[in-house]
Amino acid sequence: MRRFVRWFAVILAVVMVLLYALSLRAVPAHIEYGVSFSKLQADQLGLDWKMTYRAVLDDLGVRKLRLAAYWPMVEPERDSYSWSDLDFQLSEAHARKADVILSIGRRLPRWPECHVPEWAQGLSWEEQKDELRSYLTAVVGRYKDDPRITYWQVENEPFLEVFAYDHCGDLDRAFLAEEIALVRSLDSRPILVTDSGNLGTWAGAYRSADAFGTSVYVYFWNPELGQFKTVLPPAFYRIKENVARLLFGAKPVFLIELSLEPWLVEPTAGAPLEDQLSRMDLQKFNEVVEYARDTRFGTQYLWGAEWWYYMKGQGHPEFWDAAKELYSL
Secondary structure (H helix, E strand, C coil): CHHHHHHHHHHHHHHHHHHHHHCCCCCCCCCEEEEECCHHHHHHCCCCHHHHHHHHHHCCCCCEEEEECCHHHHCCECCECCCHHHHHHHHHHHHCCCEEEEEECCECCCCCCECCCHHHCCCCHHHHHHHHHHHHHHHHHHHCCCCCEEEEEECCCCCCCCCCHHHHCCCCHHHHHHHHHHHHHHCCCCEEEEECCCCCCCHHHHHHCCEEEEEECCEEEECCCEEEECCCCCHHHHHHHHHHHHHHCCCCEEEEEEECCCCCCCCHHHCCHHHHHHHCCHHHHHHHHHHHHHHCCCEEEEECHHHHHHHHHCCCCHHHHHHHHHHCC
């Protein structure tokens, strides 16, 4: 028994030292803050999306953007493309010399995660794949000469199969690899693939592309448990990144989605204001920002700008003002 205890203590000590070593990461001298902007979310909140987007650029002063080329938005009818909304977003970014990560694919940010045009919803998966190839080719072909696009993000958290399964189904790994290869054949810019920070292993996403992005969620809510907070410390992300680097090599890594809006299970505009504020108040907002600082990612894209703007119109400008302060640093 003593020998077992002694060996257990030795193994535990080795594990603790190893985890400590893997958690080491230099503190960035300066964090660059970006934002994910979704026309879909602005529309859902009943906002003038162009005014909201310009406020993000001009009032907040954001110069690093993640935008989404939603399939239903750019191809509302089969083989008929509508570029005006995305053209506007990119031209406004170009005018302000803002860098853009352009997300493309079927699974993109915002519920229901997998965005399929009405005309394609009755097609078989094999037929949808043919249409997705055409859509990807069209989007990359139109924007590959835009110097403000720094990365193509192919799909969003594609390996997170436990979330939105009813809308997305099983991951077709072979087709994901085909999508990445297709985009790579069409343009030389690097490809970004993302994964969940809380639930993802990172392995598939990290090794699939030239750069990797993780989400970070601190506060959650569901009807059974109510609101709860992650038990994962910020060091967890540093450990995961160092393990991925050791296994698959060094590459750029971003915090691509830092949630700074309330977790809701109904459309935000229809949720009582007190519910929204109970799930994301200014104290939680600042706590999440501090948590993210401790992950030590040098580039962090915040999530929730449409909601901050919406709340400003509801008499709660504190979120917008707090974000504005971050972008001024």
